[in-house]
Amino acid sequence: MIVSRRRLIGTLATGAGGLLLSGCEKINATPAVRATLRSAEGLTMRAQRIVADRSALAREYGAADLSPIFRANGTRQPAGAAYEAHRLAGFADWRLTINGLVARPLSLGLGQLRAMPQRTQTTRHDCVEGWSAIGQWTGVPLKLLLDAAGLRSSARYLVFHCADLYGGVPYYESIDLIDALHPQTILAWALNGQLLPVGNGAPLRLRVERQLGYKHAKYVERIEAVATLAGHGRGKGGYWEDSHDYAWYAGI
Numbered sequence: 723m724i725v726s727r728r729r730l731i732g733t734l735a736t737g738a739g740g741l742l743l744s745g746c747e748k749i750n751a752t753p754a755v756r757a758t759l760r761s762a763e764g765l766t767m768r769a770q771r772i773v774a775d776r777s778a779l780a781r782e783y784g785a786a787d788l789s790p791i792f793r794a795n796g797t798r799q800p801a802g803a804a805y806e807a808h809r810l811a812g813f814a815d816w817r818l819t820i821n822g823l824v825a826r827p828l829s830l831g832l833g834q835l836r837a838m839p840q841r842t843q844t845t846r847h848d849c850v851e852g853w854s855a856i857g858q859w860t861g862v863p864l865k866l867l868l869d870a871a872g873l874r875s876s877a878r879y880l881v882f883h884c885a886d887l888y889g890g891v892p893y894y895e896s897i898d899l900i901d902a903l904h905p906q907t908i909l910a911w912a913l914n915g916q917l918l919p920v921g922n923g924a925p926l927r928l929r930v931e932r933q934l935g936y937k938h939a940k941y942v943e944r945i946e947a948v949a950t951l952a953g954h955g956r957g958k959g960g961y962w963e964d965s966h967d968y969a970w971y972a973g974i
């Protein structure tokens with residue numbers, strides 16, 4: 723992904739530079755012009771991030787690239803009797819709820835989720851704490867679930883409610899509809915061909931491959947379509963955003 727995005731940015735930046743520079747090589751030397759060019763290039767890159775980058779695919783890897791172990795980070799096992807009961811029962815009666823601003827609220831068991839079309843992707847996970855791992859994920863494209871639920875036109879974000887408390891408060895995350903409908907955004911129930919381990923978010927976790935690790939909500943129990951992030955947690959859109967001022971949009 724990184725290589726292809728650099729190439730894309732390079733192409734666009736050269737294109738813009740070429741346009742601005744044609745016939746103007748001499749004035750290009752003055753500091754004022756250089757500053758203008760820099761800001762024009764910045765504009766071009768920001769614009770291309772908005773229009774092209776959001777739908778670009780994250781790089782996918784091959785089986786040879788898989789990390790020997792995919793580490794578990796943050797919550798490794800949600801506390802509480804309800805989660806423990808589900809875990810002991812192999813999540814047989816566990817259900818995912820999709821509600822909020824949808825025409826048809828859904829409650830789906832794992833069997834139903836697995837009966838839907840699946841996507842498998844091998845991607846690199848990047849945690850802000852300074853580690854990365856490549857893993858193969860299998861799950862349901864989130865778009866299919868949203869199509870089934872029927873998003874209302876007032877819906878702008880999805881809030882992912884998780885089964886765990888972290889630092890004593892419920893872990894949650896949110897994404898906008900561009901990421902929600904991205905083809906690599908899936909609700910994964912398998913890692914490296916095995917059922918998702920508890921440490922990595924069993925029975926279901928979000929993979930939102932164009933974003934940093936903390937956006938990939940584990941232990942997802944409920945997905946709520948909302949018009950605003952106000953009123954959830956402290957209103958900044960996620961556990962880390964609320965508690966440590968992490969960026970809500972954590973694109974990579």
Ligand SMILES: Nc1nc2c(c(=O)[nH]1)N[C@H]1C(S)=C(S)[C@@H](COP(=O)(O)O)O[C@H]1N2
Nearest residue numbers: 793794795796797849884893922935938940
């Ligand atoms: N529910 C929940 N989701 C979470 C976390 C968490 O503690 N609880 N940690 C986040 C962080 S910071 C990272 S890097 C990834 C770690 O995923 P992993 O445990 O599969 O490595 O999950 C993210 N999602």
Ligand SMILES: [Mo]
Nearest residue numbers: 849850935936
């Ligand atoms: Mo992370």
